[in-house]
Amino acid sequence: MRTTNRIGEMRWRKREAWKALQELAELDHDQFQFLRRQTLKQLDIRIAVGFITLIVTVVLTFGVFLLLAVFGSWLFPNGCHSLRHIALRPQGPIALVLGTVLPALLIARLHDWMILGFMRVHVRDNMARAVCAACRHSLVSQSPVEGCITCPECGTAIALEGLGITEDEWARIAAPRHDAGDA
Incomplete structure (x- = not known):
């Protein structure tokens, strides 16, 4: 049996209390x-x-x-x-x-x-x-190609080094998450 907490419509396991933070x-x-x-x-x-x-x-x-x-x-x-x-x-x-x-x-x-x-x-x-400098559009959930991210709004190519984020950090935090059912 999993122990869960609930705030509004959000549920998470007690060991994962950080899920309550936006x-x-x-x-x-x-x-x-x-x-x-x-x-x-x-x-x-x-x-x-x-x-x-x-x-x-x-x-x-x-x-x-x-x-x-x-x-x-x-x-x-x-x-x-x-x-x-x-x-x-x-x-x-x-x-x-x-x-x-x-x-x-x-x-x-x-x-x-x-x-x-x-x-x-x-x-x-x-x-x-992690935002485009030209149009201020969020680049979160965009996949990098050869160390660059293309802004979906204006098409500007932005190097990850220019954002001060490594590819590992991007993959852990901002890259799209693939569920096991998507594979």
């Missing part, structure tokens, strides 16, 4: 993974990953120390009164545990959201360059 909806899984790798190389995302790891570590460390202090205040009769007040409430320990775990999970999830956002920008930039 710029990435036409990509299949292999194209998405290729574009994800290209985006990560371009952005040098290691800095962001290190920063997010640091934030998660700080939040979890603070939460663990706070939990130890609150639960330790039960053991000592003359402990901190403000911490004892939290510990004596029935929902206090639950709130402390959730307040420690949930921010850490949300911050870790931020990494995926950042990558999807960067990928949308990357696709927009590449597709903005």
